Amino acid sequence: MELSKLLDGYDHQVLQGDPGTQISGGMSFDAHRMAPGSLYLAVPGHREGGPEAIGRALERGAVAVLVEGGVPAGVTVPDDVCVVSVPDSRRASAVAASRYHGEPGREMDMVAITGTNGKTSVSYMIESVLRAATGARVGVIGTSGSRVGDEPIPMPRTVLTTPESPDLQYLLGYMRDRRTSSVVLEATSMALLTHRVDRAFIDIGVFTNLTQDHLDDHGTMESYKNAKLMLFQGLCRRAVVNADDPVVAQIQALMPDATTTYAVEAEADYRATDLVVDGAGSRFTLHHDGRKYPAAIPVPGRFSVSNALATLAACHLLGHDLAALVGALDRMPPIPGRFERFVTPLGTSVIVDYAHSPDSLEQVLSTVRGFAAARVITVFGCGGDRDATKRAAMGRIAGVLSDLCVLTSDNPRTEDPEQILDQIASGLSGTGTVFERIADRRQAIRFALAAAGPQDIILVAGKGSEPHQIVGEELIPFSDMDVVRDLART
Structure with missing residues (x-):
């Protein structure tokens, strides 16, 4: 496709070269991923690229360059290479990438989920319910990678939970070409702030909740919230919002005629009552449009019911039969790393969960505490x-x-693990609960298993289904559930 057509109607200026240059090799922010005939998106500050990497991109086959402002001093671009300047390279990249792949989001039902907690769970639930109730071919993009049905889509390890716009549009095009009818994606706050989901043509935007997290990225809760709200400022046609969260009022103000609510406590369009939670799951009554539907999900917890309501509301708004959707809920397979359960040969129950924020840890532990017959042992750390x-x-x-805590490493990255444990212990020590400090995560899980009795429940929190641990700059293979199973056999 001609470069000029990729940016037609978008504010841009040709600094040099032929705007009719054919782009045939795709596009990327990453200078190392250029292919012959590609467009290099020189986004400032990108770890694997930026304007300073234009030379490397050209060496690897780029035939055109998109820059923000102009080419930096000292960077030489041959006269036959087309250079286009735009006021905002991330916004322009989303436009160009979407057009290059034929605006695939227009051809599928698109659901994007944002919120502090529940994004991955709701995405799995939507996929599962649509497949079971309608036989639909569903694409998923999120924390656990990307797939169509049971087919994983290979992508570089550096691809984010919500991919950068060139990768996201590539994935959407891939899914469309494989006759995918619906796509559900996790929209992180940073993804929204950096325009990764622009031009995805989202039909339903789901908001789960807002609690403390990612202040290292956003600085304040207000900034964090405002990033989430970007999904509801022109990026989606309809909103599905948790009415139990106070942010609901702001989303309703942004989309007054296109907001659908769900709740466990507040009045809402989709509401749950009569909650019964035990170790096997949750049962409730769904109220919608004057009708009642008995419902069940094989995941314990009020938060799980809230996620189920978000799922039902989003899928129903896409035009699917509500009774069939409710019937599919209790047939959901386990969600990897989300309240994922294992029973050891000695009878100890182990739950692996991604809870890594104060609110999510409290919700999971409160649920476990509600049905625990004996002690609750918690193994966790902080990133x-x-x-x-x-x-x-x-x-x-x-x-x-908890009755016993085992403090350990999560993903320590470049911090001293012991200093992280010191900070966790400062809050824990005042509770009077017995705790151990074992920085080695495998040994911490081993200790918890050895300390547990047959009726005890061990919660291993923080990493969920992550297949590795980040120590320094290194990714070390590590799966909490695999380690639990391995140690339980010894």
């Missing part, structure tokens, strides 16, 4: 190079709701 203000709070929560 390094991330919001340190939540560490003491998580320590306090774990101490209040």
Whole structure:
């Protein structure tokens, strides 16, 4: 496709070269991923690229360059290479990438989920319910990678939870070409702030909740919230919003005629009552449009019911039969790393969960506490190079709701693991709960298994289904559930 057509109607200026240059090799922010005939998107500050990497991109086959402002001093671009200047390279990249792949989001039902907690769970639930109730071919893009049905889509390891716009549009085009009818994607706050989901043509935007997290990226809760709200400022046609969260009022103000609500406590368009939670799952009555539907999900917890309501509302708004959707809920397979359960040969129950914020840890532990017959043992840590203000709070929560805590490393990254444990312990020590400090995560899980009795429940929190641990700059293979299963056999 001609470069000029990729940016037609978008504010741009040709600095040199032929705007009719054919782009045939795709596009990327990453200078190392250029192919012959590609467009290099020189986005400032990108770790694997930026304007300073234009030379490397050209060496690898780029035939045109998109820059923000102009080419930096000292960077030489041959006269036959077309250079286009735009006021905002991320916004322009989303436009160009979408057009290059034929605006695939227009051809599928698109659901994007934002919020602090529940994004991955709701995406899995939507996929599962649509497949079971309608037989639909569903694409998923999120924390656990990208796939169409059961087919994973290989992508470079550097691709984010919500991919940069060139990768996202490539994935959407891939899914469209494989006759995918619906796509569900996780829209992180940073993805919204950096325009990764622009031009995805989202039909339903789902908001789950807002609690403390990612202050290392956003600085304040107000900035964090405002990033989430970007989904509801022209990026989606309809909103599905948790009415139990106070942010609902702001989304309703942004989309007054296109907001549907769900709730466990507040009045809402889709509401749950009569909750019954035990170790096997949750049962409730769904109220919608004057009708009642008995419902069940094989995941315990009020938060799981809230996620189920978001799922039902989004899928129903896409035009699917509500009774069939409700019937598909209790047939959901387990969600990897989200309240994922295992029983050891000795009878100890182990739950692996991604809970890594104060609110999510409190919700999971409160649920476990509600049906635990004996002790609750919690193994957890906090990520390094991330919001340190939540560490003491998580320590306090774990101490209040556990009988024994084992503090360990999460993804320490470049921080000293022991200093992270010091900060967690500062909140935990005041609760009076007994705790151990074992920085080696495998050994911490081993200790918890050895300390547990047959009726005890062990919660291993923080990493969920992540297949590795980040130590320094290195990715070390590590799966909490695989380690639990391995140690339980020894």
